[in-house]
Amino acid sequence: EPEVTQTPSHQVTQMGQEVILRCVPISNHLYFYWYRQILGQKVEFLVSFYNNEISEKSEIFDDQFSVERPDGSNFTLKIRSTKLEDSAMYFCARRTRDRNTIYFGEGSWLTVV
Amino acid sequence: QKEVEQNSGPLSVPEGAIASLNCTYSDRGSQSFFWYRQYSGKSPELIMFIYSNGDKEDGRFTAQLNKASQYVSLLIRDSQPSDSATYLCAVSSSNDYKLSFGAGTTVTVRA
Numbered sequence: 001e002p003e004v005t006q007t008p009s010h011q012v013t014q015m016g017q018e019v020i021l022r023c024v025p026i027s028n029h030l031y032f033y034w035y036r037q038i039l040g041q042k043v044e045f046l047v048s049f050y051n052n053e054i055s056e057k058s059e060i061f062d063d064q065f066s067v068e069r070p071d072g073s074n075f076t077l078k079i080r081s082t083k084l085e086d087s088a089m090y091f092c093a094r095r096t097r098d099r100n101t102i103y104f105g106e107g108s109w110l111t112v113v
Numbered sequence: 114q115k116e117v118e119q120n121s122g123p124l125s126v127p128e129g130a131i132a133s134l135n136c137t138y139s140d141r142g143s144q145s146f147f148w149y150r151q152y153s154g155k156s157p158e159l160i161m162f163i164y165s166n167g168d169k170e171d172g173r174f175t176a177q178l179n180k181a182s183q184y185v186s187l188l189i190r191d192s193q194p195s196d197s198a199t200y201l202c203a204v205s206s207s208n209d210y211k212l213s214f215g216a217g218t219t220v221t222v223r224a
């Protein structure tokens with residue numbers, strides 16, 4: 001199954017800076033997700049995005065976070081005013097049309113210093 | 114809050130043996146069950162999914178689901194050193210499709 005491509009693979013940012021993580025689907029999917037995994041912890045759901053709208057978001061996904069699909073292709077996660085605890089691997093994922101299976105991109109490792 | 118519990122391990126098995134991984138979940142509304150493999154520093158890789166009670170086999174992997182007991186397992190037959198990884202159990206309900214993950218079981222296959 002084709003995955004999604006994520007950029008950057010690794011980013012180091014100063015605390016308080018804004019970060020944009022990008023996800024490029026290889027084929028045209030409707031369902032996208034962002035998950036994150038803090039080092040040594042569980043993979044956590046952040047937000048789901050369907051038909052260019054947020055369909056569900058977790059408690060973690062507060063006003064600091066936003067998602068959009070500005071050009072109908074790239075799917076971005078913006079983190080405003082980053083905090084040390086935002087350091088994590090962020091995964092973009094997509095769901096297949098015909099079944100409830102979710103495939104993950106390679107991830108973007110964010111380090112906030 | 115949907116809880117997914119796994120034995121953290123590590124589970125150490127000799128090459129060629131069967132590795133048995135267990136997972137329990139709290140939400141009876143869960144409809145779909147997944148096993149992902151995650152190598153250190155990498156993303157989760159889907160290896161099995163199961164929707165119905167019973168067994169599902171795919172190569173060396175067998176997933177077993179018992180909804181009444183809220184239990185799902187993964188068997189890895191003829192374990193290889195390349196199977197050494199953390200195995201994540203994930204569940205979703207039909208109305209939201211988002212995944213709730215367990216903490217993962219680390220498997221080490223020793224040659």
